[in-house]
Amino acid sequence: MNIIRRALACIARHHRSAKASRVLLLRLLLTLTVAGECFATGSGIVWIPSTYVQPFTVVRLGIDNYFSVFKKSPANGGIAFPTDIGVTMGVLPPSFPVGLEVGVDLMEPTDSPWSLNAKFGIAEHALFTGAPALAAGVASVGFKKDVTDYNILFGVASKVIPGIGRITGGYYSGNKRMLRDLKGIPNQHGFMVAWDRPMPELAEQLVLAVDYQDGIHAFGAFNIGATWNFTKTIGVMVGYNFYNDGYFPDTFTTQLDIDI
Numbered sequence: 257m258n259i260i261r262r263a264l265a266c267i268a269r270h271h272r273s274a275k276a277s278r279v280l281l282l283r284l285l286l287t288l289t290v291a292g293e294c295f296a297t298g299s300g301i302v303w304i305p306s307t308y309v310q311p312f313t314v315v316r317l318g319i320d321n322y323f324s325v326f327k328k329s330p331a332n333g334g335i336a337f338p339t340d341i342g343v344t345m346g347v348l349p350p351s352f353p354v355g356l357e358v359g360v361d362l363m364e365p366t367d368s369p370w371s372l373n374a375k376f377g378i379a380e381h382a383l384f385t386g387a388p389a390l391a392a393g394v395a396s397v398g399f400k401k402d403v404t405d406y407n408i409l410f411g412v413a414s415k416v417i418p419g420i421g422r423i424t425g426g427y428y429s430g431n432k433r434m435l436r437d438l439k440g441i442p443n444q445h446g447f448m449v450a451w452d453r454p455m456p457e458l459a460e461q462l463v464l465a466v467d468y469q470d471g472i473h474a475f476g477a478f479n480i481g482a483t484w485n486f487t488k489t490i491g492v493m494v495g496y497n498f499y500n501d502g503y504f505p506d507t508f509t510t511q512l513d514i515d516i
Contacts, residue, residue: 305410306450307413308391318512322336355377424451425447450465
């Protein structure tokens with residue numbers, strides 16, 4: 257039994273690091289392309305990556321927090337993940353047929369706080385009339401082997417349906433040594449789906465979103481969020497995360513994004 261407890265404790269430590277460093281896929285997001293999108297560790301929706309790419313030379317500062325609510329102290333079931341401070345910038349001029357953003361995240365407090373992300377994207381209708389938006393990238397590229405090197409590759413496509421909102425779907429694959437279930441079985445592949453929509457019927461500044469990432473590991477979760485865009489460059493999202501593995505308690509999230 258002591259061996260099992262030590263094993264679970266080790267898994268828990270990896271889960272905390274994973275969730276916190278979800279440079280992608282990972283932190284779910286603020287404003288959307290349809291309304292001005294955000295994602296500190298790479299542009300995303302609430303949790304999963306989106307097809308939106310930061311415009312050329314535009315820098316986005318994101319500060320994301322995830323913590324349990326109405327729980328006791330961490331010793332009694334509560335949890336708070338490290339704060340994710342991310343900087344993402346578009347690096348290709350409009351003359352290029354695709355967009356490219358690159359980013360870096362600082363997770364504190366952690367022992368290995370830095371991770372990287374990058375994403376290429378093609379806007380909706382760019383390939384041909386009616387074509388979906390497309391994006392592919394990598395997230396949660398950490399520098400400590402078997403601790404933060406989730407190295408998640410992903411591809412997503414999205415389409416805006418008038419009156420309904422934007423529908424997004426995609427697939428991801430990561431480091432099988434890191435993306436494991438609570439039994440230690442590799443679970444490194446999965447699908448992602450999302451819906452998001454500005455809500456001018458309620459308020460011009462409001463965007464609602466729901467997304468899901470498949471997988472029984474630190475990144476697998478069902479997420480809901482509401483973003484309030486104070487200006488065209490500042491948005492704040494509040495949301496809630498329901499984790500697939502059942503190990504951690506669900507968390508409340510706050511995400512601030514500022515374009516500079």
